Amino acid sequence: MSNYVKISTIGNREFNVEEQLATEEMVDRMMKHLQQKLSQVLPDQPDLIVLPEFCDIPSNVFLSPAKTHEYCRVRGDKIQRLFSEMASENGCYIAYPTLRLQEDRTWRNSIVVLDRNGEPIGEYAKNHLTLGEIEDYGVVCGTEAPIIACDFGWVACAICFDLNFDRLRLQYVQSKPDLILFSSLYHGGIMQPYWAYSCRSHFVGAIGGGLPSAVLSPVGEVLASSTSYFDFATTSVNLDCAVVHLDYNMERLRQLKSKYGSKVAxxxxxxxxxxxxxxxxxxxxxxxIIQEFQIERLDDYLERVSAGRRAE
Incomplete structure (x- = not known):
């Protein structure tokens, strides 16, 4: 049964504010800027909007740890409340990444996922911080990798430097989320399709700094991407899918297509x-369909090959 989810990914170019402004005014200007950014994709009525790392901190403010901390303290949850209202008004999920001061007074670089009613339903704190985040900004590493339940499927998160570490990726290989949300100021290059393929998941990259933001399939294909002219993209993906190897499946796939035609892609x-x-x-x-035609999933095939080696 098709399970289509419409996803919007929003990148960003640098957004600066006049440094002589009061911090409250900086926050107000950022809120107006973010409303404009989301207004680019809302007409498409997405189910999910994903924003880039530190999406609500002005670029020139972020250059200074002291100014960043002051800004985030003044901002508090104002922008989260704004996104909650927008999520509720538009009936969509929003993945909102930023620097947050937690109840235990530690700073975390995290993504909060808001549901269609604007309620927070999960938070992921970046597991693998850069040395600059730790030493200069006093950020503390997250230790959990939650899988967040949405009405269309299961969602996992990663942030920027995380993409370099197998420990986190292998956790998602085991938990098999339907979507991986990647908010970042670093693109990741070949790591994006590698994560999508190894986790058998659709992958949504929302990248800052003017770099491409894209939605990838579980076989690493780019399904939609921002461009040099538009820093956002929207596409629909079908989560009722499976990755299969061609070995021993070629004839079964031909039979499948012969029977179902356009009802299967x-x-x-x-x-x-x-x-x-x-x-x-x-x-x-x-x-x-897999059961009807006895099609072997990729992971099952790889396990069968590995079992053959162990039996030697």
Whole structure:
């Protein structure tokens, strides 16, 4: 049964404020700026909006740890309340990343996910901080990697430097989220499709600094991307899907396509040996199709090969 989710990713270019302004005025200007940023994608009625790392801190303020801390203390939860109102008014989820002062008085670089009613339903604190964050900004590493339940599926998060560490990626390989939300000031290059493929998850990158923000499929294909002209992108993805290897499945896939035609999609990125099959009908689910044609998922195939080695 198709499970389409419309996703908007928003990047950003530098947004600066006059440094002589009172901090309260800086926050007000940032709120107006963010309202304008979201207004670019709201007409498409997305189910989920993902914003880049430190999305609500002016670029020139962030150059100074002391000014950043002062700004964040004055800002408090004002911008989260703004996003909660916008999420509720538009019936969408919003992934809101920023620097937060926690109840235990520690600073965390985190993403809060707001649901369609504007309520916070989960928070991920960056597990792998840069030395600058730790030594200059006094940020504390997160230790948890929660999987957040949304009405369309399960969501995991990663922030910037996290993408370099297998420890976190392997946790998501095991937990198998439907979506990975990546908010960052660093693009990650080849790591983005690698994470998507290794976790068998759709991947949403919201990248600051004018770098491309994109939505990737579980076989690493870019489905939609911001451009040099527009720093946002919106696309729909079907979460009722599975990654399968071509070994031993070629004839089964031909039979599948012959029977179901356009009711099933097979996306081949090339050079990978694996494809993404998606159920495009409400008559059945991807699991029904896999069972009907005895199609072997990629992970099951790799385990069968590994078992063969262990038996030697």
């Amino acid at each position: 097979i996306a081949d990125p090339g050079h990978l040996g694996s494809v993404l099959i998606s159920c495009e009908t409400d008559e059945c689910t991807i699991e029904d």
